[in-house]
Amino acid sequence: MRPPETVMQSLDIVMPLKVGARPDFSDLDRFNSLLLPSFVRHFGDMSTLNFTLIVPRADMDSVARSEALHAGHNITVLCEDELCPDLRDFPGSGWYRQQVLKLAAARMSGSPYYLVLDADVILKRPCSLRDWFPNGKPYLQRGNVRSHRDWWNASRRLLGSSVKLDGHSRAMGVTPQFLHRETCLQLHQAIASRNEAASWERFLMASTDVSWTEYTLYWLYVTERELEGELYEDPGPGRPLSEGIWTRTQFNYWSLSRLLRSEAFFLVVQSNLGLDLHRVRKRVGRWCLPLHIPR
Numbered sequence: 001m002r003p004p005e006t007v008m009q010s011l012d013i014v015m016p017l018k019v020g021a022r023p024d025f026s027d028l029d030r031f032n033s034l035l036l037p038s039f040v041r042h043f044g045d046m047s048t049l050n051f052t053l054i055v056p057r058a059d060m061d062s063v064a065r066s067e068a069l070h071a072g073h074n075i076t077v078l079c080e081d082e083l084c085p086d087l088r089d090f091p092g093s094g095w096y097r098q099q100v101l102k103l104a105a106a107r108m109s110g111s112p113y114y115l116v117l118d119a120d121v122i123l124k125r126p127c128s129l130r131d132w133f134p135n136g137k138p139y140l141q142r143g144n145v146r147s148h149r150d151w152w153n154a155s156r157r158l159l160g161s162s163v164k165l166d167g168h169s170r171a172m173g174v175t176p177q178f179l180h181r182e183t184c185l186q187l188h189q190a191i192a193s194r195n196e197a198a199s200w201e202r203f204l205m206a207s208t209d210v211s212w213t214e215y216t217l218y219w220l221y222v223t224e225r226e227l228e229g230e231l232y233e234d235p236g237p238g239r240p241l242s243e244g245i246w247t248r249t250q251f252n253y254w255s256l257s258r259l260l261r262s263e264a265f266f267l268v269v270q271s272n273l274g275l276d277l278h279r280v281r282k283r284v285g286r287w288c289l290p291l292h293i294p295r
Helices: 027-042 057-070 085-089 094-107 145-159 181-194 200-205 214-224 253-260 277-288
Strands: 011-016 049-055 075-079 113-116 121-123 177-180 242-245 266-269
Touching (some): 011 027, 011 094, 027 057, 027 277, 057 075, 085 200, 094 177, 094 181, 145 181, 177 181, 177 214, 181 200, 242 253, 253 277, 266 277
Parallel strands (some): 011 049, 011 113
Antiparallel strands (some): 113 177
16 A cells, blocks of 8 residues: 655545435535535635535535535535445435445545545634644544444444454544545455455445444454554544534533634534524634625
């Protein structure tokens, strides 16, 4: 494997997006009113970022029309069917579907790493590629193995991995994450060959009776090949890549003030909490949104 490049010149950012995912505010609403404006305010050189929105065929036209409002940014709308044709045989299964799409994005990425985002992610402080890739390697968002032992056990079984992670193991958490493109492509092959499957996507989508996840599969593969230190910088437990609002009770002035002032780059305000998007914009706007974006 080639070592990571010393200096990242550009970065692909990928995000599965569905317009009708929720009855209140869609992924597209969040992308347009929170995620993208937060990048416009805080990221040093937007020309170095290439956004790819991966959307169902039924949403292609509406998403493409909406993104025309953001002329000047590198935004591509990609149909799920073009990236993963096999998924057409598995309607529904939204949670697993998005995970397959995140791993499959390695096929279209042109940068050594790509950043995976969800629509409820907000960039909350000034940064550049150099901040995200010290020494040519990205920061790792750490996860707690004990909190989701079922994810790790299911992924070990599907991958046929002998790696054993205890509760104190250095492990990958949830979105946002930087994925190494070449390692993802090799993971695709490993899943298929180890399970004698013609298609790794079809195999995973046919295995939704167990709680595998994209990041546990990826990290087990990284770990069994002993690539952790080669591919990632660990900021340590005191400096996470992101922090989040995971419950409605956390969405208060004091919690937000603490999180928005922390050293983490990203804030996740969980979209499944049912919080009014206008209220979220009002609360985080002072820190995260450019003044010229209409509120």
